[in-house]
Amino acid sequence: MWKIVRQIARAGIRTEAPPFASGEDAQAVERIHKDILAILGQALAIREVDAGSCNGCELEINALNNPYYNLEGLGIKFVASPRHADMLLVTGPVSRNMEAALRRTYDATPEPRLVVAIGDCGCTGGIFGESYASCGAVANVLPVDVTVPGCPPPPLEILRGILSAVRRRR
Amino acid sequence: MTLAELNLDLKRLPAPLPLWRAGVDATQWIVAARTVAQSGGRLVALWGCDRSGGADAALAVCAAYAVKEGLVWLDLPMGDERIGYPDLAGIFPFAGRMQRAAADLLGIAATGHEDTRPWPNHGAWPEGYLPLRRNATAAVGSMSPRPLQDYAFVRVEGDGVHEIPVGPVHAGIIEPGHFRFSVVGEKVLRLEQRLGYTHKGIEQRFTQLAPLEGHKLAGRVSGDSTVAFAWAYCMALESAADCAVPQHAQWLRALMLERERVANHLGDLGALGNDAALSFGLAQFSRLREDWLRLSQLAFGHRLMMDCVVPGGVAVDLDAAMRQRIQHQCDAIEAEVGALATIYESHAGLQDRFATTGIVAPPLAAQLGLTGLAGRASGQRADLRCDQPWAPYDSLGVNIAVHQNGDVAARVAVRFQETFESLRLLRALCDKLPGGQVRAAVEVPREPAMGAGWIEGWRGEVFVALELASDAGIRRCHCHDPSWQNWPALEHAVIGNIVPDFPLINKSFNLSYSGQDL
Numbered sequence: 001m002w003k004i005v006r007q008i009a010r011a012g013i014r015t016e017a018p019p020f021a022s023g024e025d026a027q028a029v030e031r032i033h034k035d036i037l038a039i040l041g042q043a044l045a046i047r048e049v050d051a052g053s054c055n056g057c058e059l060e061i062n063a064l065n066n067p068y069y070n071l072e073g074l075g076i077k078f079v080a081s082p083r084h085a086d087m088l089l090v091t092g093p094v095s096r097n098m099e100a101a102l103r104r105t106y107d108a109t110p111e112p113r114l115v116v117a118i119g120d121c122g123c124t125g126g127i128f129g130e131s132y133a134s135c136g137a138v139a140n141v142l143p144v145d146v147t148v149p150g151c152p153p154p155p156l157e158i159l160r161g162i163l164s165a166v167r168r169r170r
Numbered sequence: 171m172t173l174a175e176l177n178l179d180l181k182r183l184p185a186p187l188p189l190w191r192a193g194v195d196a197t198q199w200i201v202a203a204r205t206v207a208q209s210g211g212r213l214v215a216l217w218g219c220d221r222s223g224g225a226d227a228a229l230a231v232c233a234a235y236a237v238k239e240g241l242v243w244l245d246l247p248m249g250d251e252r253i254g255y256p257d258l259a260g261i262f263p264f265a266g267r268m269q270r271a272a273a274d275l276l277g278i279a280a281t282g283h284e285d286t287r288p289w290p291n292h293g294a295w296p297e298g299y300l301p302l303r304r305n306a307t308a309a310v311g312s313m314s315p316r317p318l319q320d321y322a323f324v325r326v327e328g329d330g331v332h333e334i335p336v337g338p339v340h341a342g343i344i345e346p347g348h349f350r351f352s353v354v355g356e357k358v359l360r361l362e363q364r365l366g367y368t369h370k371g372i373e374q375r376f377t378q379l380a381p382l383e384g385h386k387l388a389g390r391v392s393g394d395s396t397v398a399f400a401w402a403y404c405m406a407l408e409s410a411a412d413c414a415v416p417q418h419a420q421w422l423r424a425l426m427l428e429r430e431r432v433a434n435h436l437g438d439l440g441a442l443g444n445d446a447a448l449s450f451g452l453a454q455f456s457r458l459r460e461d462w463l464r465l466s467q468l469a470f471g472h473r474l475m476m477d478c479v480v481p482g483g484v485a486v487d488l489d490a491a492m493r494q495r496i497q498h499q500c501d502a503i504e505a506e507v508g509a510l511a512t513i514y515e516s517h518a519g520l521q522d523r524f525a526t527t528g529i530v531a532p533p534l535a536a537q538l539g540l541t542g543l544a545g546r547a548s549g550q551r552a553d554l555r556c557d558q559p560w561a562p563y564d565s566l567g568v569n570i571a572v573h574q575n576g577d578v579a580a581r582v583a584v585r586f587q588e589t590f591e592s593l594r595l596l597r598a599l600c601d602k603l604p605g606g607q608v609r610a611a612v613e614v615p616r617e618p619a620m621g622a623g624w625i626e627g628w629r630g631e632v633f634v635a636l637e638l639a640s641d642a643g644i645r646r647c648h649c650h651d652p653s654w655q656n657w658p659a660l661e662h663a664v665i666g667n668i669v670p671d672f673p674l675i676n677k678s679f680n681l682s683y684s685g686q687d688l
Contacts, residue, residue, distance in 0.1 A: 003513050004450055014457055048343045052368045054684045055345055056393025056474060059437070062343050063463065066456035080341035095687075096294040097367045098346055100318055101338045127387055131308065132295050133371035152393065154473060 015070040032163065036075045039169050040086055043075040046162070047085035047109065051102045051138065052095030052128075056152040057119040061089065064155040076162065082106075087114040087165065089158075090142070092122035094135040106142050114165045116146045118158060123147040145169075173239050175209070176202055180242065185409040186420075186560035188240025189622045199246045200256040203233070211237040212539055212552070213262040214624075215633050215650035218272035220304045229278055231255045234622070234633055234650070240558055241624055243635065254281035264539050264655045267686075275302040275373065290366040290687060293319030301374045302646075308378065326352035326360050334669065338367045342673075345683035349672075356668040361661045368687040376647035381407055381614045381636075382481050384644060388634065389476050391649045392685035397423075397430040398627030399634070399649060400479035406636035406647075407481050410621030411612050418606035419483030421562045425496075425599045426475050426484070428592040431628040432503070433462050433474075435585045435592075438680050439507075442582055443514065445674040446523035454510055458503055465499050468492070483609030493600040500593045507593075511586050524579035528663040528675030531576050538659045542630015542652040544679050547584045548576035554626035565602075566595055581678040614642045629653065629682065651685030 036044050050058055064071055065078065079085050082105045094102055106113070117138035120126040125136030138144050145168060148161035173180060173190070178198060180190040194202060206213070214234040222228035230247045246255055257280040259266035269280040270289035277300045279286070294315050300306055326333075331354055338346035348364040372391060376384060388403030389396040401423050408415060415423075436459040443451020463473040470478045470486050478485050488496070514520055530540055532549030540548050554560075555568040571587035573580035615638060623634040630652030639645040660679050664672055 003509075003516070007454065007509060007513065008450065011454065011457065049339055050343075050345050050368070052370050052684075053345070054390040054393040055682065056390065056396070056476070058343050058345065059393060059474065062437070063456070063460060065343075066460045067453055068457065068460050078343060082339075093370055095368055095370045096315055097290075097292045097318070097369055098338065099294070099315075101346065101367070105339050127390055128370045128372070128375060131371040131374060132299055132301050132306075133290075133369050133374075151390075151476060152474070154467075 014067045015073065016068050033075050036166055039166055043077060044087060044162070044166060045077055045079045045085045046087045046089050047079055047082045047105065048089045049091070049102055049105050051090055051092050051098045051141075052134065053091035053093075053119065053121060057091035057122070060152045060155055061091075061118065061158060064158055069155055069159060071159070082108040083110065085109050085113070087116060087162070088142075089116050089118055089162070090122055090138045091118045092136070092138050093125045093128045094138055094141045096133050096135060099135055099141055102141055112169065114145045114169065115142050116148060116161050116165050117144045118148050118161070119153060120149055120151045123149050126151065173237065173242070175205055176242065178202065178244075183409050183620065183622055184412045185405060185622060187554070187558050187624050189243065189409070189624065190240065191243040191245065191620060191622075193245045193247065196246065196256055199233075199244065202235070202244055203258050203261045206235045206237060207261050209237070211235050212541065213258065213265055214241065214631060215635070215648065215654070216258065216265050216268040216272065217635065217648040217650070218276040218278045218302070219637065219646040219648075220276060220302060221645065222304050229276065231272065231278055232635065232648075233258065234635065236552075236631070241622065241633075243622055248278060254279045256280070257282040259283050259285075262539055263537070264658045267658065268654055276300055277303070287322055290369040292321075292366060293317065301371060306374070308374065321364050323350045323362050323364070324360070330354050331359065347683050351669060351672070353669060356670070358664050358667055358669060358672070361664045361672075363657055363661060365657065365683060366687050368684045370687075372688045373646075373648065376644050379644060381638060381642065381644055382612065384647060385480055386477055388647070388649055389479070391688065392651055392682040393474065394434055395430070395627045395629060395632060395651070395682070395685065396474055396476045397426045397479055398625045398632045400477070401427060402623035402625040402632045402634040403636070403647070403649070404479055404481050405623030405625065406621040406634045408612060408621070409623065410619040410636055410638050411615055413482060413610055413612045415483055416607040416610055417561065417604045419608050419610075421599055421603050422484045422486075422488065422608065423479055424562050425488075425596060426470065426478055427625070427627070428596050428599065429462070429466060430475060431592045432589055432596070433459060433466070434628045435589045436462060436507075438677065439510075439582065439585055439589075441677050442578070442674065443520065445677050446520050448517065448520050451510070451514065454506075458506055461499070462503065465496065469496060480609065482612040483607065487608045488603075493603065497597050497600045500596050504590065504593050507586070507589055514582070521579065523671070523674060524582055525577060527578045527671050528667060528678060529575070529577045530659055530663045532574060534662060535576060535659065538662065539655045540659045541655045543584055543588070543628070544581060544656050544659070545630065546571055547573045547580035549574045554624065554631055558624075562599065566598055568595065578674055578678040614638065616640065616642055618645070627652070629680070630656070649688065651682050653681040653686045656681050657686060
């Protein structure tokens with residue numbers, strides 16, 4: 001036990017300031033809290049759906065959960081069920097084999113629901129494009145609020161996309 | 171076994187690793203499989219191709235075997251799909267799914283293979299569509315997608331047996347797949363997987379790309395193994411084009427491959443702690459992984475090093491200051507991982523969850539063809555970096571990590587050992603990096619050519635078979651991920667365990683969905 005405590009103390013707090021649209025300021029975290037509360041009335045719950053990606057985007061979405069980004073500190077958390085979610089974070093391209101599952105996940109998400117398409121493939125179909133097996137962009141299957149390009153987009157870009165989707169609902 | 175025992179007309183392909191190729195007939199196909207199996211060799215991959223339009227017979231099925239001397243690529247021309255080819259699943263059980271994939275993609279069937287259920291085709295493709303046939307249309311507009319079809323899972327019957335369906339959308343931030351558990355109370359009687367959800371037509375897409383662009387698609391077969399697949403693809407292309415890669419570039423490729431291995435091991439070690447309810451482990455290891463990825467961004471311009479391995483060499487060079495920085499980071503990470511290893515080893519709650527969970531005993535592992543990292547945790551002593559050391563591994567002397575217990579604890583232990591070994595290799599690679607060019611020009615041949623690439627990625631051996639057409643395009647590119655071998659073994663690993671241990675067991679294998687779905 002003491003080894004764990006010592007390691008925690010030694011590692012210290014690594015959380016960094018979140019990305020802001022307009023420069024860095026001390027009230028930014030508070031403002032994000034307020035925005036999320038004003039729009040949703042609660043913490044933002046996200047359901048991630050891999051609709052056919054190469055797993056690169058998932059690695060970076062997972063990285064968003066590491067101590068550097070302190071996502072839960074901002075009032076954002078990933079949830080296990082679409083029924084608990086305010087937002088779907090979808091990576092693509094949407095494979096034909098996942099199209100129905102993605103639609104069902106969307107239908108199971110209560111309104112107002114936001115959809116953020118992550119990565120070049122989610123935005124446009126990327127290198128995989130459209131084919132017998134791929135529907136391409138997430139927008140070909142669901143209405144998309146915000147797209148985050150990149151292959152894969154780094155965690156900060158994903159966080160920016162999440163926040164801008166929330167703000168657009170204002 | 172010696173290659174001579176195969177009694178085939180083998181032709182050596184130009185490549186850094188010993189690779190041979192031979193055409194066979196149906197009898198030789200089955201005799202070779204038995205000979206390899208009896209002498210402790212392994213089936214690496216099985217795939218089909220359509221060569222109509224050229225001088226060759228139209229359809230063919232290929233198999234790649236790893237033997238003591240290297241890799242043997244056998245090619246069985248079938249001419250006509252009605253003839254079929256001899257089933258290999260009776261000799262190598264995991265060949266079954268690869269044969270089913272070949273049937274869905276090309277319409278070629280293994281004669282005598284009982285399981286004829288579709289694999290990547292879930293029913294949504296246009297009726298009778300065979301995407302890898304040369305005459306398959308790529309036009310999307312004319313295709314009408316169909317509804318998905320039900321899959322005939324094997325039913326377990328008896329008093330108190332019930333089914334738990336899981337997926338394709340999973341609870342965590344992971345790839346999609348379906349798991350069907352048959353359980354009594356908490357105990358798992360049987361797990362059956364249904365994969366293919368991320369099948370996005372990669373192999374057909376390859377035929378639409380220029381050979382010098384293919385590495386980008388190969389690097390997206392499985393995002394966590396981008397360096398391994400890009401390197402294997404480039405090795406295959408360089409082999410087909412008979413291009414020599416500068417030594418400097420070879421070393422930088424190895425440096426990236428080892429960085430990829432460490433990045434994945436750090437991520438997995440954290441996630442495994444978390445799955446056994448030690449969230450401290452996830453916080454610590456994900457912090458280290460983030461430090462690691464950030465330096466990759468600085469050194470190579472990409473956190474996962476995508477598109478950094480290119481045909482003929484690498485896209486980025488490292489200066490002395492960056493090499494020193496990488497070495498310093500290796501020292502720092504080594505100390506941190508060392509401290510965390512002590513905590514993991516002495517944590518009673520964690521060890522209680524890890525030990526004796528999800529066992530694949532060495533004899534079963536051998537029978538099922540368990541490979542790569544998971545194989546080494548079950549006593550399967552195989553690591554290409556040790557068995558067929560190509561440059562620069564021939565001058566580094568890689569120490570293999572092998573355990574006999576085959577449980578989650580063994581797979582954790584192998585990850586710790588391999589992390590330390592890769593950190594040592596990284597320091598040596600930075601230290602002794604030879605000078606020279608980062609990239610050689612690759613002349614894509616104007617006549618049909620074949621090449622192969624074989625790399626020990628972090629998960630296991632990655633194999634790429636490449637065929638170039640006479641118009642300097644890609645006729646066929648097959649990318650093989652070791653997950654093909656290990657997914658079926660996972661079905662065995664969970665038998666008799668409790669349902670809540672499945673996420674832990676699954677994570678300890680950490681297999682690729684996208685890499686096997688293609």
